[in-house]
Amino acid sequence: MKFESQLLKGIAPVVVLQILSRGQMYGYQLSHAIEQRSGDILTLGKGTLYPLLYNLEAKNLVSGKWKQADSGRKRRYYSITSKGKAQLAKQKEQLKGLATGLNLVFGGALTPA
Amino acid sequence: MAKKSLKADLQNLPAPAAEFIKLVINKMRYRRKVRADVMAELAAHFEDELRICATDEEKEQKGQRLIADFGDAKLLGVLLRRAKKRCRPLWRTVVARTFQTFCVFIACLVMYLIWFFSGKPNITVDYVAELNRMVRPASDESLNAAPFYNKAVQLYEEKSSDEIPELLGTKYNEATTKQKKTIEKWLNDNKEIFDLVIAGTGKPYYWQEYKESEGREGEGVVSVIMPNLAEFLKITYALRWRAWLSAENGLYEDAFNDVTICYRLGQHLSGDLTLVEQLVGLALETLSLRTLREILSEHQVDSTTLATLQSDFERIVADKDFVISIKTEKLLAYDEIQRCFTEDRFGGGHLYLPRIAGLGGPDVFEWDEQLVELLSSPEDWLGATKALFMHPNKLETREVAERYYAWAETIINKSPAQLRAQGIDVEKENMGLTKDNILMEILSPAIGKINKRSHRTKAEVEATLAIVALLRFKLDTGGYPENLDKLVQAGYLKELPIDPFSDELLIYKKVDSNFLLYSVGPNFADDAGESEMGDKGTPKPGGEHGDVVFWPVSK
Numbered sequence: 001m002k003f004e005s006q007l008l009k010g011i012a013p014v015v016v017l018q019i020l021s022r023g024q025m026y027g028y029q030l031s032h033a034i035e036q037r038s039g040d041i042l043t044l045g046k047g048t049l050y051p052l053l054y055n056l057e058a059k060n061l062v063s064g065k066w067k068q069a070d071s072g073r074k075r076r077y078y079s080i081t082s083k084g085k086a087q088l089a090k091q092k093e094q095l096k097g098l099a100t101g102l103n104l105v106f107g108g109a110l111t112p113a
Numbered sequence: 114m115a116k117k118s119l120k121a122d123l124q125n126l127p128a129p130a131a132e133f134i135k136l137v138i139n140k141m142r143y144r145r146k147v148r149a150d151v152m153a154e155l156a157a158h159f160e161d162e163l164r165i166c167a168t169d170e171e172k173e174q175k176g177q178r179l180i181a182d183f184g185d186a187k188l189l190g191v192l193l194r195r196a197k198k199r200c201r202p203l204w205r206t207v208v209a210r211t212f213q214t215f216c217v218f219i220a221c222l223v224m225y226l227i228w229f230f231s232g233k234p235n236i237t238v239d240y241v242a243e244l245n246r247m248v249r250p251a252s253d254e255s256l257n258a259a260p261f262y263n264k265a266v267q268l269y270e271e272k273s274s275d276e277i278p279e280l281l282g283t284k285y286n287e288a289t290t291k292q293k294k295t296i297e298k299w300l301n302d303n304k305e306i307f308d309l310v311i312a313g314t315g316k317p318y319y320w321q322e323y324k325e326s327e328g329r330e331g332e333g334v335v336s337v338i339m340p341n342l343a344e345f346l347k348i349t350y351a352l353r354w355r356a357w358l359s360a361e362n363g364l365y366e367d368a369f370n371d372v373t374i375c376y377r378l379g380q381h382l383s384g385d386l387t388l389v390e391q392l393v394g395l396a397l398e399t400l401s402l403r404t405l406r407e408i409l410s411e412h413q414v415d416s417t418t419l420a421t422l423q424s425d426f427e428r429i430v431a432d433k434d435f436v437i438s439i440k441t442e443k444l445l446a447y448d449e450i451q452r453c454f455t456e457d458r459f460g461g462g463h464l465y466l467p468r469i470a471g472l473g474g475p476d477v478f479e480w481d482e483q484l485v486e487l488l489s490s491p492e493d494w495l496g497a498t499k500a501l502f503m504h505p506n507k508l509e510t511r512e513v514a515e516r517y518y519a520w521a522e523t524i525i526n527k528s529p530a531q532l533r534a535q536g537i538d539v540e541k542e543n544m545g546l547t548k549d550n551i552l553m554e555i556l557s558p559a560i561g562k563i564n565k566r567s568h569r570t571k572a573e574v575e576a577t578l579a580i581v582a583l584l585r586f587k588l589d590t591g592g593y594p595e596n597l598d599k600l601v602q603a604g605y606l607k608e609l610p611i612d613p614f615s616d617e618l619l620i621y622k623k624v625d626s627n628f629l630l631y632s633v634g635p636n637f638a639d640d641a642g643e644s645e646m647g648d649k650g651t652p653k654p655g656g657e658h659g660d661v662v663f664w665p666v667s668k
Binding site: 026027028031045046047050051052054055057058059073074075076 | 150151153154155157158160161162179182183184185188189192193195196197199200201
């Protein structure tokens, strides 16, 4: 599904943090994980992914390290930091509140069947 | 990440993908290591995406889709750079910003210096011509003494050997018999020189056109040559010697004539001439008066001859204004102001360094050498920076010059005693007027010293006339008077001599069969007629301490 870019703009960081909270990943893995775990609903453009990762790294929410991947090649793995975890928890609370409010406005129409 | 492995990673990718990654990295324009990391990461992503493709054709197609998914290479490069910059540690950010600020400052400074050093002065007034118009008397050339003096100087230079100037500088009572004979012979052989000088002193005016010195054409008033000044002094020494020799032979009228000629020569160097010429003129006048007093001290001259001498001198000095004129100095200052500031346009309105440095004269180091010397002396940087960037502009300096010379005019007309009575500290006020203005500090003359010099010469003249009158009085009445008023009352003197350092009469005391006549001097204190002594144990001419004793004459 193609979403309005403005809708996705705010949630992309929290999505990335949520996925990384389950384990470290490199860029390609993260990109596919977002699609898979959202049931192919959410897609993050490659041109958005890496700038986003670097921004999160600048804010100290994630940290990146070059490591040997399973394929034997070197890849840059990203993992969530403790600050990232705190930010994630906070933003999840905010999203829950947002979802509740939207559901009330739309009379429960936003809840998947 | 080594360059080789990067190239290897890109070589594993289809050409469009490799080109795309390279383009993104180029557009990133950031530190090389960071770009290398990003390139490796993007290459790894492409590699992972394309691994599942079985054929090259599939790889190409998937590669194109991936490129489209990444989006515009330039935009991506910009986004990646911004994001990576945010990853920079704080200290690196501070260093980078500091460096950028410094570079901006340097760029601004360079541009300012280019602007600063590109300006040149615009000379609008020919002050050398103005000077010539000012000093030339409004009369015909036949009344000018200059042609006679120039001819005399020319002859002097032709006729004097290396030995003569040194001999003429010797004092009469210190010369050996052989030296006296040599001098006497030379004087007799070169009478023509002195006849020309005598002819010149008979003219009412002395005027020579001022010209800029050779090689310094177009440099203004500061480069005008003042010919013959040194030669005038040498000729005066020669006349002085002739006067001594005449007196030695009892020819007092001839001796006094020569002394009077010396004085007239000095008197011609007065008025609206350059300061140097006027000071040389005062020096010649003083020299002739001292010679006269020496002769009177050594020889018994009859009353009639003394009366003639006094009458001649009173006629010569009647209406003479001993105050030094600073009009030429003012013209010099105005000329230098127009030459030391750039034009008020591009690069305009500030000090012009080459000219400022050159005010020291052509023998001073070139201004660029001075600049190098300045740059190697950090303690001078603050002063130099202030001079360059905060110095008053041309208009402000012109105003300072006008205020300065208006003040100087009031000062030079007052005697040292009047200045002291009014609590005027000339040096302090001088510094205050020219403070923070380098050009005026350089150009302003030593008004205090000039003031003392001119008033002291006036005192010399009045003292010498009083001495002649006293000697006449003694010869006529058998003794010296109790006080100077008696001289005026008896008709021996027209005016009483005034001490410029006290604004009262010169101090006169009868001492045994002689008398003492002196000024309290520049220290304004009566030291009972004791002079400041020099290194040789003789009174120091122009000393700042002790009294100025006119009589008796020191041996």
